Amino acid sequence: MKHLLLIALASLLMTSFFSSCNDDSPTNPIDSNKGKLHVKFVNEAGSIYTITGIRLMAMGEVGDTTLPNGIWGNNILTNGKTIAPGEHQFFYLDIPNRHWSKCRLEVDDGSGKNINIDEQFGYDQSFNSTITHWGADDRTVGVFLRMNPSTHIIEIGFWSDWAGIEQ
Numbered sequence: 001m002k003h004l005l006l007i008a009l010a011s012l013l014m015t016s017f018f019s020s021c022n023d024d025s026p027t028n029p030i031d032s033n034k035g036k037l038h039v040k041f042v043n044e045a046g047s048i049y050t051i052t053g054i055r056l057m058a059m060g061e062v063g064d065t066t067l068p069n070g071i072w073g074n075n076i077l078t079n080g081k082t083i084a085p086g087e088h089q090f091f092y093l094d095i096p097n098r099h100w101s102k103c104r105l106e107v108d109d110g111s112g113k114n115i116n117i118d119e120q121f122g123y124d125q126s127f128n129s130t131i132t133h134w135g136a137d138d139r140t141v142g143v144f145l146r147m148n149p150s151t152h153i154i155e156i157g158f159w160s161d162w163a164g165i166e167q
Contacts, residue, residue, distance in 0.1 A: 036092040037133040040140045040165050045086035047145040049154060052082050052114045053106030061099050062134060072104055082108070085145075093131065100132040107145060107154060117145075117154050129156055135163035 043051050055072040076091055083089050095101055106116050117123065131141055144158035 033092045035097070036137075037095045037131070038090070038092055038138045038165070039131065040088055040090050040138075041083060042088040042140065042142040042166075043083040043085050044142055044144040044158065047085040047143065048147060049107040049110065049145040050082050050084045051077070051105055051143070051145070052108050053077055053104075053116075055104040055106070056093065056095070056101040056131065057104070058095070059100050059102055059130075061096075062132075075106070093133075095131060095133040097137070098134050100130050100134075103129040103131050103141075105129065105143070105145075105156070109154065115154070117156070120153050122151055123153055123155070127156060127159075129159050130161060132161055138165045139163060140166040 041051075041054065054076040055074070056076070057070070057072050076093070077083070077089065081089060093101075104116055104118055106114050109115050118125065129143070131139065133139070140160070140162055142158070142160040143156055146155060146157040147153070148155050
């Protein structure tokens with residue numbers, strides 16, 4: 001009887017040990033990002049402003065005509081991270097495959113004040129900066145930020161969003 005109890009205990013311990021070595025474990029950082037979009041976000045070298053915040057608003061599946069919920073998410077750039085001109089950051093986003101999100105940028109206006117560029121008086125709201133998740137689970141997003149010489153509004157002069165991580 002003692003031997004059966006010891007065998008059962010040993011079997012339980014071995015099962016527990018081997019299941020903790022399984023690569024599908026939720027504690028494995030690679031698997032915890034499975035299904036998420038891996039993004040390289042680039043502030044192009046010619047930009048004038050440092051990005052201090054990136055927020056997303058889920059827009060749903062491609063082709064879906066329902067309106068977004070209108071709520072901006074938390075800042076993706078955590079722990080004081082910024083993206084200066086010519087720099088980039090990598091992160092994972094919870095944008096499901098075949099979905100897209102609007103993107104809001106916060107920048108240092110050059111005086112140390114952080115502003116959401118889309119909240120400036122006179123900003124052209126028709127421009128939608130987006131991050132999409134289709135074609136691949138890796139994405140490169142690039143932005144060029146400038147001051148419009150006639151309106152004196154900080155604006156996006158160039159935005160790109162393409163499948164794959166560009167070196």
